[in-house]
Amino acid sequence: MVITKNGLVLGATAVTLTTIAFTGLGIHSRGQALFKESPKELVDEVWQIINRQYVDGTFNQVDWQATRKQYLNKSYSSKQEAYKSIREMLKKLDDPYTRFMDPEEFKNMQVDTSGELTGIGIQIGLDEKTKKLTVIAPIEDTPAFKAGVLAKDIITNINGKSTEGMDTNQAVSLIRGEAGTKVKLTILRNGQRKDFEIARAKIEIHPVKFSQQKTPIGNIGYIRLNQFSANAGKEMQAAIKALEQKQVPGYILDLRGNPGGLLFSSVEIARMWLNSGTIVSTKDRQGEQEREVASGRALTNKPLVILVNKGSASASEILSGALQDNKRAVLVGSQTFGKGLVQSVRPLDDGSGVAVTIAKYFTPNGRDINKHGIDPDIKVELTQKQEQDLWLRERDKLGTLKDPQFAKAVEVLGNKIAGRSITNTAAGK
Incomplete structure (x- = not known):
């Protein structure tokens, strides 16, 4: 493979x-x-x-x-x-x-890879343990996101129809529809049922947002990556280059709520931050192992802190695991989702398709994160109220010092920058 x-x-x-x-x-x-x-x-x-x-x-x-x-x-x-x-x-x-x-369904899937879709903007799947239809993450600035749907919400009904025994394809067919029409979701969250009536819309997904943030440790680079789509690498490269021109002393990369995407995209982005070392390895049923490694072409070697949470899954876990194991970045936040399987997608002759789990992936240190996820180096857990306030009601606080996980990341980055400066100074004497 x-x-x-x-x-x-x-x-x-x-x-x-x-x-x-x-x-x-x-x-x-x-x-x-x-x-x-x-x-x-x-x-x-x-x-x-x-x-x-x-x-x-x-x-x-x-x-x-x-x-x-x-x-x-x-x-x-x-x-x-x-x-x-x-x-x-x-x-x-x-x-x-x-x-x-x-x-x-196969045609809809192909549309998703282009970064544009019509729907409400959520990633869903069957929880491996409970087999319940579960929200992995809402896509930022989409109808589902604005309505208040959260990662780990259990979808019990779609337009009044029970999702018990329903597979993800059936659920997608019910949730998707023409822009302007509405879909009703019944959600189970912490034992409480909530109803959401959400208008579908045409959704354009730009996976990368970045800015130069003023903080107590100076102006730093803040990059938020929402999804590993086909154009994520190109947008990430542009973000890093723009912030390098501003001579920021360090970076915070925000992967919170990022449900994953394309494997090549996670490897491509890892190479922008990592100059050497293994990024990910995969093992198929014959035990044959393939490795992806850094290419010696990192765009920056400045200190890096990565923000993760329970909505950070799959390709997010490959990227964060690679940079954590290679000691390139410090991870701050909460435990990630835990999806360590690789699928291939095969088109069939009648226009349908089949996705097949063909391998498991492992972090550079050989960690199998499937079902467990990645533990951050520094845990900063948010209460449900804090999460709802931050991601929904007070959106403008996300990625600011009023965001507890971001604030901690700034503190950690400050220590990394100071340590790096001292090392460089000592080396120069």
């Missing part, structure tokens, strides 16, 4: 409300023409992809050969019947990240 620019996915949920890209990995035996004849052959195509690529050679203790026989012995009169069987077949793996997308 090779990690390529166009290849692999690290969305917090890897569902169609997050960023996903295609992979060249797939079936290498028979020609695709064989799969254009009938719905049954589409079922077999998906089975073959899982058989060749799935990360666990035991298929999570499922008899995959018997599963093939079960579903190929059925008769299919339509593609819709085949789609239903494919979803049933994949559900046996008990892996919320391996999933089938019908043509409409």
Whole structure:
């Protein structure tokens, strides 16, 4: 397996409300023409992809050969019947990240990678432990964000329909719709139910925001990265270069609420901060390991503090884990989400697609963060009220000294800058 620019996915949920890209990995035996004849052959195509690529050679203790026989012995009169069987077949793996997308869902997924979509602006997925439909994070400045939806909210109903037993594709289909129309979500948060009626809108996502912030330790560079989309690297590069021209003495990189996205984007951005060392390694079911390393072309070596929280997932965890393990950055905030699996996405001949978990990833020190997440070096926990005030009611305080996690990051950065200055001075004598 090779990690390529166009290849692999690290969305917090890897569902169609997050960023996903295609992979060249797939079936290498028979020609695709064989799969254009009938719905049954589409079922077999998906089975073959899982058989060749799935990360666990035991298929999570499922008899995959018997599963093939079960579903190929059925008769299919339509593609819709085949789609239903494919979803049933994949559900046996008990892996919320391996999933089938019908043509409409697959098309929506492709739109997401472009950085523009129509909807309410949330990333969702099935919690691996509870199997409940859960909000990973609302996208900043979107209808869901402004309405007050938060990371870790459990979606119990969509337009009055229970989400019990509902997969993420079904949920996405219900939540998405034309701009200007509304969707009603019932949320369970800390045991309390809340209803949100949210108007859908056309959403343009600019993943990077940056500024020069005046603080007690001087003017510092503040960069907020919302999502690892296809253009995140280009925007991050522009942000760093602009702040370097202003000669800031250090940086705070804010990954809070960032649900992940494209693997190549996280590696690309890590190389902007890290001059040498491993960034991430992946291991497939054969135990074959691939590594991504720094390229010696970091844009800055100035002190760096990274802000993380429970909404920082997947590609965010790769970036923060790489910089933490290489002692390039200090992490401040709360424990991250904990998603350490890699998916590839395969387009199918009828316009549908399938996402397959093909590998686990590890931080440079070999940490498997799946389900646990990354622990910050310095914990600064916020109460629910503090989070709601900061992210919703008093948005202008985010990334200022009235933001407790940011304030702590400034303090830590000040110590790093002072330490670096002393070291440089001593070396110069």
